[in-house]
Amino acid sequence: MIYLKINMGKLAGYKTSILSFASVDQSCSLLGQTTLPVLSADGDVNIGAVFSIHSQPLFKVHSFTSIPEKTACISFNLREFQFAQTLIFALEEINNRSDLLPGLSLGYQVYDACGSVPKAIQSALALMNSPGIHDSLSEPSSCSRHPAVLGIVGQSSSTPTIGILSVAGPFSMPVISHFATCDCLSNRKKYPSFFRTIPSDLYQSQALAKLVKHFGWTWVGVVNSNSDYGNNGMATFIEAAHQEGVCVEYQEAIFRTDSREKLLKMVRVMRRATARVVVLFVGLGDLIPLLNVLAQEGDPGLQWVGSESWITARMLAEKQSYSFLRGAVGFAFGNVKLDGLEWFLDSFWEMVFQCSFNRSREENRGTLCTGAESLAGLKNQYNDVSDLRISSKVYTAVYAIAHSLHDLLTDLKNDSGRSNRSVTTYTPQQVLDYLREVRFTMKTGEEILFNGHGDTVARYELINWQQEADGTLNFHSVGLYDTSMSPEKTLMINQKKMVWAGGQAEVPVSVCSQSCPPGTRKAVQKGKHVCCYDCIPCAEGEISNITDSNVCYLCDLEYWSNENRDHCVLKPVEFLSFEEIMGIVLVCFSLFGTGVTTLVAVVFFIHRDTPIVRANNSELSFLLLFSLTLCFLCSLTFIGRPSEWSCMLRHTAFGIAFVLCISCVLGKTLVVLMAFRATLPGSNVMKWFGPPLQRLCVLALTFIQVLICVIWLTISPPFPYKNMLHYKEIVILECNVGSAIGFWAVLGYIGLLAVLCFVLAFLARKLPDNFNEAKFITFSMLIFCAVWITFIPAYVSSPGKFTVAVEIFAILASSFGLLFCIFAPKCFIILLRPERNTKKHVMGKTSNDIHVHD
Numbered sequence: 001m002i003y004l005k006i007n008m009g010k011l012a013g014y015k016t017s018i019l020s021f022a023s024v025d026q027s028c029s030l031l032g033q034t035t036l037p038v039l040s041a042d043g044d045v046n047i048g049a050v051f052s053i054h055s056q057p058l059f060k061v062h063s064f065t066s067i068p069e070k071t072a073c074i075s076f077n078l079r080e081f082q083f084a085q086t087l088i089f090a091l092e093e094i095n096n097r098s099d100l101l102p103g104l105s106l107g108y109q110v111y112d113a114c115g116s117v118p119k120a121i122q123s124a125l126a127l128m129n130s131p132g133i134h135d136s137l138s139e140p141s142s143c144s145r146h147p148a149v150l151g152i153v154g155q156s157s158s159t160p161t162i163g164i165l166s167v168a169g170p171f172s173m174p175v176i177s178h179f180a181t182c183d184c185l186s187n188r189k190k191y192p193s194f195f196r197t198i199p200s201d202l203y204q205s206q207a208l209a210k211l212v213k214h215f216g217w218t219w220v221g222v223v224n225s226n227s228d229y230g231n232n233g234m235a236t237f238i239e240a241a242h243q244e245g246v247c248v249e250y251q252e253a254i255f256r257t258d259s260r261e262k263l264l265k266m267v268r269v270m271r272r273a274t275a276r277v278v279v280l281f282v283g284l285g286d287l288i289p290l291l292n293v294l295a296q297e298g299d300p301g302l303q304w305v306g307s308e309s310w311i312t313a314r315m316l317a318e319k320q321s322y323s324f325l326r327g328a329v330g331f332a333f334g335n336v337k338l339d340g341l342e343w344f345l346d347s348f349w350e351m352v353f354q355c356s357f358n359r360s361r362e363e364n365r366g367t368l369c370t371g372a373e374s375l376a377g378l379k380n381q382y383n384d385v386s387d388l389r390i391s392s393k394v395y396t397a398v399y400a401i402a403h404s405l406h407d408l409l410t411d412l413k414n415d416s417g418r419s420n421r422s423v424t425t426y427t428p429q430q431v432l433d434y435l436r437e438v439r440f441t442m443k444t445g446e447e448i449l450f451n452g453h454g455d456t457v458a459r460y461e462l463i464n465w466q467q468e469a470d471g472t473l474n475f476h477s478v479g480l481y482d483t484s485m486s487p488e489k490t491l492m493i494n495q496k497k498m499v500w501a502g503g504q505a506e507v508p509v510s511v512c513s514q515s516c517p518p519g520t521r522k523a524v525q526k527g528k529h530v531c532c533y534d535c536i537p538c539a540e541g542e543i544s545n546i547t548d549s550n551v552c553y554l555c556d557l558e559y560w561s562n563e564n565r566d567h568c569v570l571k572p573v574e575f576l577s578f579e580e581i582m583g584i585v586l587v588c589f590s591l592f593g594t595g596v597t598t599l600v601a602v603v604f605f606i607h608r609d610t611p612i613v614r615a616n617n618s619e620l621s622f623l624l625l626f627s628l629t630l631c632f633l634c635s636l637t638f639i640g641r642p643s644e645w646s647c648m649l650r651h652t653a654f655g656i657a658f659v660l661c662i663s664c665v666l667g668k669t670l671v672v673l674m675a676f677r678a679t680l681p682g683s684n685v686m687k688w689f690g691p692p693l694q695r696l697c698v699l700a701l702t703f704i705q706v707l708i709c710v711i712w713l714t715i716s717p718p719f720p721y722k723n724m725l726h727y728k729e730i731v732i733l734e735c736n737v738g739s740a741i742g743f744w745a746v747l748g749y750i751g752l753l754a755v756l757c758f759v760l761a762f763l764a765r766k767l768p769d770n771f772n773e774a775k776f777i778t779f780s781m782l783i784f785c786a787v788w789i790t791f792i793p794a795y796v797s798s799p800g801k802f803t804v805a806v807e808i809f810a811i812l813a814s815s816f817g818l819l820f821c822i823f824a825p826k827c828f829i830i831l832l833r834p835e836r837n838t839k840k841h842v843m844g845k846t847s848n849d850i851h852v853h854d
Contacts, residue, residue, distance in 0.1 A: 035126040037113065039084060043095070043107025045426060046399055048127035050120055050154035050164060051080045055285060057114040060628065064608070073114035079315070079390075083178065084110050086391040087153060089344045090398035100408050109149060113160055114657045114664050115285060120160035124167040127152055147173060150431045151401045153394060157283060158182030158229035165191050173428040176400055178393035180536035181308065182232045186453035193432050195454040197396040198333060199483075201233040203458035204308060207331050207481040208279060209240035210491050211462070212305060217277045218246050218531045219512040220305075221270060224281040224291070226253040234281045245548075247512060247531035249275040256286045263293040271300055276509040279305045284313050295321040303501040306330030311463050312389055317473040326467050327501040331460035331481060333389045336444045342385040387475070396448060396693040446622045458483040466499045472670060518545050519565035521552045538565040541728055557724050558731060571724070575733040576639050576801040578806075583639050586808050591634035593815055600823050601625040607830050612837045616828040620671070620694060624664035630817040635808045647735035649695050652709040654811060655746035659705035660816065662753040662784075663698040668822075669777050670697070705749055712742030723800075732800040751788060757781050776821050783817030 038053060052072030062068045091106045094328060110121035122220035127145050151174045155161045163182035168175050169191060176195045177185075183202040185194050209261050222238070230253065238248055250273055252266045269288075272276060279285065284305050287310050304325055304502050311330030355681055406428055439449040450456060462479030479493035498507055516522050516535035521544055523536045538544055540553035543561045555561055555568035577583050604621060611622065634657050637650035671694065716739035723732035737743035758781035793811040798806045829836050 037109040037123055037126075038112045039089075039108070039110035041091075041107045043105040045104060045405065046107040046109055046149045047087075047091065048111070048126075048149035048152040048154075049084065050123045050152065050160070051084050052077055052081050052115040052156060053084060053110075053112040053161075054114045055080075057116045057119055065852055069120065071114070072120075072576070075115075077115075079313075082391055083156065083394045086338070086341065086388075086394045087398055088406070089338075089341055090395045092344075093340070094398070094402045101409065103126075104405070104409065106402065113602060115157055116178075117160050120155055121163040121167055124152065124164040126411055128167060128171060128173060146429060147171070150174075150405070150426055150428050151176065151435075153178065153397045153401070155180060155225070156390075158185060158232075159196065160229045160263045161185065161194075162191075162228055165194055172432050174401070174428060174432045175434050176397040178397050179309075179390055180229075182228045183236055184228060184232045186454060186455060191454075195397075195400070195435055195450050197393040197400065197448070197456055198390075199231070199458035199460070200453070200455050201307075202236055203332055203481075203483055204242045205233055205236035207458075207491070208237055208281075208305060208307070209244045209246060210481075211329070211331070212241065212246055212277065212279070213244040214491060214493065215507050216515075217303075217508075217510040219249055219275045219510050220246060220277045220279055220528075221250045221273050222248050222277040222279045222281065223252045223266070225256060225283045225286040226255040227283065227286070229283055229309070230281055230286070237279065237281060245531070247529040249512070249529075254282065254286050254290055256289055260293065263290055264297075266290070267293055267297055270302065274512065275510050276508050277302075277303045277305060281307045282310065284310045286314075287672065288316075289323055291316070291325075294324065295393050299502075301502065303510065304330075304400060306326040308332050308389075308460070312346060312387055312475055314384060314387060317465065323467075323473070324501075326465055326473060326503060327499050328465040329478075329498070330463055332463045332475075333393065334459055334461050335389050335477075336392045336446075336796075338385070338388055338395055339443075341388070341391075344418060385544065391671070392444075396442060396446075399440070399442065400435065400438055400448060400450075401431065403440045404438045406822045407434050407438065414539050430675075436687050459604050462493060464498050467503065514617075515547050516544075516549065517547060517548070520544060521549050523849065543568055552749075554776065559720070560729050571729060571731045573722075573733050574727075574800050575641055576804045577641070578639055580800075582805055586805065586812070587639060589812050590632050590635045590808075593812060594629055597625055597629045597632060597819060598700065598829060600819070601629075603827055603830060604615075604823075607837070610830065610837045612826050612829050618788040619663050620667050620698070621640065621823075623698065624661060624668070624818075627657055627661035627664055628815055628819055631661055631811060635811045638808050638811075642720040642733055642735045644719060647720055648713055651718055651737065651743065651746065652713065653666055655709055655750065656705050658750050658811075658814075659753060660698070660702045661756055661815075662750060663701040663721050665754060665777055665780070665818065665822070666701070666757040666760070667694045667698050669757055672695070673760060673763070683821065701753065705746065708742070708745050708749060712739055712746065715739055716742065718743075726799050730800075734800070734803065751785075753847065754781055754784050754788070776825055780818045780821035783821065784814045787814045788816050788819065 053076070055075035055077045056073065058072040060069070060071075087110065088108060091108055094100055097106050109127060111124055111126060113120035152164065152168060153176050155164060155177060156179040159182075160181045161175070161177050162182075163186070165175055165185075169626050172192050172193055176197065178197055179264050180196060181204065183200045183205075185191055185196070186202070194790040212218075216634055220241075222234055224234035234251070238251075241248065241522050250269055252269060254263070254266065267580035282290070304327070306328055308331055309613055310316060311328065313331045316325065316468055363698050405426070408426065436450065439447070441447050448456060458481075460481040461477045462481065464476045464478045465473050466476050468474055476497065478495075478497045480490070481491050483490060495507075500506065512529060512532040513522075513525075513534070516533070520535040520537050522533040524530050525532045525534060538561065542554050543565050544552050549651065552565070558571055559568035560571045561567070576586075601622065604618070604625070607613050608618060630653070635654040636652065637646055637653055638697060640646065718735045718738045721734055721736035726732055758778065761775075761781055762775035787810050791806065794806045795803060795810075
């Protein structure tokens with residue numbers, strides 16, 4: 001630690017004291033012992049490094065009665081020591097090259113942070129302000145010399161790295177980390193001098209979210225380190241997971257100093273939870289205490305998903321008590337091979353064998369080094385070069401600084417025209433500027449460059465822990481996550497090669513609710529996560545054709561949902577067809593009426609000279625029979641698939657045929673009235689209302705209906721129409737009347753003639769029975785009017801094809817009423833009572849006064 005000697009008596013006004021210190025006392029001196037590097041070598045330019053070569057500091061309680069002793073470090077970390085040796089290996093490799101920094105040697109100063117943030121900051125201060133190993137601590141200029149290094153490599157965790165940047169950042173000292181992945185370090189405003197050769201946790205968190213979604217794990221538990229690395233990484237993961245539709249059942253935070261009671265409580269939460277997948281975004285040092293508790297409590301049977309900090313930690317895989325980690329998956333950085341590193345590491349055998357040359361520490365070490373040990377056949381985390389995922393990032397960081405210096409030297413040489421430059425001309429600020437623009441290719445073929453946030457391209461391997469035949473756990477690469485690829489190829493997984501928790505071959509299931517099949521939608525359970533839901537069947541007319549659909553989609557108007565509610569199918573088209581029973585029955589009645597009418601016409605034609613046929617103008621009788629035939633036949637136009645022509649034909653044929661029919665009946669009624677009017681003395685009525693006038697009357701009345709129909713068809717004719725409003729599940733194919741005024745004008749005119757005919761027939765009902773057929777006309781008109789009056793509400797309220805059936809029924813009923821009421825009595829006399837078919841009988845008591853015209 002660096003201390004400034006200040007007179008405490010001058011602190012009454014701290015502002016004045018500081019100014020006095022700045023203006024009066026121009027020298028300062030270091031108190032206590034300076035922090036020295038654990039590994040160092042001088043060069044023309046030095047590079048600093050901070051690693052946790054020991055895992056823990058040995059804190060002591062100070063009495064404050066004497067100068068505190070230096071903090072000792074315990075728990076030698078072979079992995080971090082390999083990082084330090086990799087840095088030295090890279091520097092020696094660069095110094096031996098003639099194409100990179102020719103004529104300039106690189107030195108190093110490696111400090112031990114002991115896994116402690118204060119020690120990391122202390123190491124950074126030493127690198128920034130240290131006068132050097134052999135310099136005197138009492139030199140007046142010791143507080144004002146240039147930094148001992150031009151760049152710092154480290155640290156292996158995010159929180160210590162933030163501490164280092166708090167010291168180095170304000171002085172533009174570049175810091176390149178090989179393993180600090182917190183996304184918070186990408187903030188250029190806070191950390192403008194930070195770079196890293198490892199991807200940010202932003203990409204890893206997004207990759208983990210896509211991974212759990214890929215395997216259908218929508219219900220997970222999460223555990224993170226209570227540090228910048230864990231808290232920021234997990235926050236990013238949870239945000240990305242929510243975007244992927246993944247829910248978090250519980251979240252726990254741990255730190256390496258947590259009590260056993262807290263860890264046991266956390267284990268109980270894991271066991272009670274329904275999520276069978278746990279995402280561990282935890283630093284290696286924080287994870288080991290939790291794994292120790294889990295090993296003591298027994299295999300929880302969970303599927304582990306890990307972050308890069310521990311997923312390739314060999315020390316975990318080699319420990320038998322951690323066998324419950326079998327099947328764990330997670331992302332790690334791509335592995336590379338560094339030629340020559342294995343030989344370089346083998347020279348440091350002392351730490352490999354855990355021996356010591358110091359007899360006082362022999363009891364702790366276990367054995368005394370003799371110098372005759374052999375490394376043949378021995379592998380541990382220090383000299384194992386089969387997994388250099390992180391060590392290669394240290395190697396890359398050293399080369400990044402070297403290439404920046406090389407570019408700086410090249411530019412200075414070009415600017416000054418001189419090949420030799422003094423080392424003192426290089427500053428951390430210059431190196432920082434060139435680091436931002438550096439771009440080079442490693443001998444492994446990887447291209448290195450930093451983006452605007454100081455990050456490199458994110459590329460991960462998917463690692464799966466698999467148990468070998470001898471019972472050991474090994475790391476198998478089963479996939480790749482590459483952000484430089486297209487979105488659909490970013491995550492590639494070879495699932496057939498994977499093994500899951502407990503050695504199972506089937507993908508574990510971790511969901512709050514089972515997937516909703518097509519035809520249903522998800523309905524979130526009240527007060528629970530969105531991943532906890534009920535499956536609600538889609539309503540009629542709606543579908544969902546994917547699994548776990550949030551909504552059901554409405555089918556188009558002409559479509560309807562099938563029985564399973566997973567496809568839209570064309571709605572059945574409904575109309576009154578000739579094939580269905582109702583259509584067949586109506587056709588039969590129509591043909592039956594046509595046949596009966598034809599039969600009556602034949603009977604009348606055979607007996608056309610008889611008095612009963614000749615009475616009341618036989619010509620009108622035949623015309624009436626013809627119009628009734630048309631009425632029966634026009635009902636057939638209402639059956640079958642509506643078309644443009646059939647829609648126009650059915651209404652016009654019906655309107656004209658019925659007007660012709662009613663006109664004939666009206667003519668016969670007028671004949672009866674005029675005939676009896678002619679019996680009055682001096683009456684000359686029948687002379688004027690003879691057959692020509694009767695024909696003209698029928699033609700005139702019919703022509704009016706024809707004119708109405710022509711106007712209707714010209715302005716707004718009927719047309720086929722798909723009615724999809726009355727019924728949701730079917731399409732009713734019907735004839736739209738086009739102009740409602742035209743339609744009701746046709747019906748209204750028929751009704752007007754029918755009422756007029758009924759009134760006239762009613763007035764003539766008391767004339768002599770033998771000759772009078774007005775009574776039968778009255779009955780026929782009464783039936784006709786009753787049928788069509790009841791037709792109106794039935795027509796309006798009947799749905800679909802029943803509307804057409806009601807109209808056909810009204811046509812047939814009124815036609816049968818006219819046929820039977822008018823012609824049945826006459827046919828009865830003609831066929832069954834021929835003796836009454838005489839002129840005498842027809843004339844009756846008033847025969848002397850009546851003269852009937854044919």
